[in-house]
Amino acid sequence: MDVRQHLRSALETALVDTALEVCPETISVERPANPEHGDWSTNIALATAKRAGRKPRELAEALAARLNAVLPTHVESVEVAGAGFINFCLSPSWLHETLRFVVAAGTQGFARSRIGAGRSVNIEYVSANPTGPLHAGHGRWAAYGDSLARLFEHCGYAVTREFYVNDRGKQTQLFGESLAARKAGEDPPEGGYLGEYISEWAEDMPADADPVEWGLQRAHQDQLEVLASMNARFDYWASEKGLVDSGAVEEILNTLDELGYVYILEGATWLRTTQFGDSQDRVLIKSDGQPTYFLPDIAYHHQKYSRGELLIDILGADHHGYVSRMSAALQMLGHPAGHYEALIGQHVTVLQDGRKARLAKRAGKMVQARELVELAGADVARLTFLLQSIDTTQTIDVDLVVAESNENPVYYVQYANARVHSLARRARQRQVALRPLQKVDLSLLTHQRELALLRVLSELPNTVERAMRARAPHQVTTWSRECAAALHGFWHDCPILRDDVDEQLCQARLWLSEATRIGLSVGLGLLGVSAPESM
RNA sequence: GCCCCCGUAGCUCAGUGGAUAGAGCGUCGGUUUCCUAAACCGUGCGUCGCAGGUUCGAUUCCUGCCGGGGGCGCCA
Incomplete structure (x- = not known):
């Protein structure tokens, strides 16, 4: 209702x-x-x-x-x-009806929306270079992208989650050369990778291995593990190398040329992106004959339309300037402007030992996403990233997150969920059978705490739809915290299994607890955070 | 110089053009014969950065300015 x-x-x-x-x-x-x-x-x-x-x-x-x-x-x-x-x-009868509605829908159906039915969306996120481990900042995009995908799914969209692997080009070469150099006991080449992990990985690398091939595989494996530990899933790993080898890049260049958007100037091949609002034209092929990152990326995005009618790229703030050229290229290829959406997230600043930690892979030490997950736990890491809007820069003090992980809001929410399950267990132990909802008099739920909890539950469907439209999963975090607060208040002031509680009221309250279980399960599920039954 | 994001309580942040702007943390104090106290309750004198504008009504939308972050490559 x-x-x-x-x-x-x-x-x-x-x-x-x-x-x-x-x-x-x-x-x-x-x-x-x-x-x-x-x-x-x-x-x-x-x-x-x-x-x-x-x-x-x-x-x-x-x-x-x-x-x-x-x-x-x-x-x-x-x-x-x-x-x-x-x-x-x-x-209050409208709230009592809400309870019946929540229970009828259950964890699979509650707060689902049909507005995306028959529509598809392709979400590309993280897409870190396969030249090293994911740093803490990537964790934000992992949590955000995956939760956004869950929101779309919950609203009825068919969702494809993608990771674009830049497994060719200059960075890949430098990475391979850096590995080979460390293997030989030498320093990495000019502009190479100086991170400690290069030396560690080089030790593991067989002497007869191709450093580039082996390194890419190693990095991919490392990234995959961390992403999986953070509950971030992917349906499709797109290879830049595969794209180039397939001839798709050449094909897209020809297409753009035939459409008249390509010209040659000073030995380089340019695209007239200014015709579609870009501030300047962009180079597709450098004067040394090498394609820029842009050209295969156009081919990649063009192909992605076969896996979703709306493309969403989740990018860091440093890629902001890239959006208008991609948008221009896709419009040249006949894709409506509204079918490409770049969500720009502000950066994560990581503090460790009270200082700003470096996030660049090529420079020395960095805080890895893996470290954060191992130190704080996957649930803490994930919810921490989803506490605030991606429009704000986020500061993560690693020492603080780890030291105060018990005070992280995730435990507040999970504890509410654990209490609900605990109640159900105690009810079973005491042989209190839950009667069918149809036979329970919900009009007995009149306590302010009960009504407040029902009001919160009634808001979830609206919250989910709003969060999806705003591409703002953190709104679900806010709701989950409110729901947990309402549950804790209800728990504190409304005894359920106590001997002096009327049997009818006990039944009504048990059902309210059950509805809360459903709400928290949906909320935490959208956030990709576990819902433990006991703590 | 141009483009994007931010500026809300001591700190970290929510906030759908609405009426008296909210949470968490921190401070100080209180709550347990009872289902998990990882909880609950009380305790806040905020120029919602500043100045205009639109509106019956602006923290929210528009313009300008100030401050912080990011971007303006034949890098990715």
């Missing part, structure tokens, strides 16, 4: 009945911050008064009178307040 929709249609009817000709496309119904303003509120009178040529307050009064004449289900009263707000006061 969607109470918003319920109130919206009631308002629509009232608008028609008051013969108001101006009907807005969207009627905003929201939860007021102040409980004195009722359970739900709408600004419709304020929003449409001018166009309707009436005073807001007067219009609100007219609508309220209509609604009060025949009260919609669950609505106890409709009042006008302030400049022209219409406030709805609802009977």
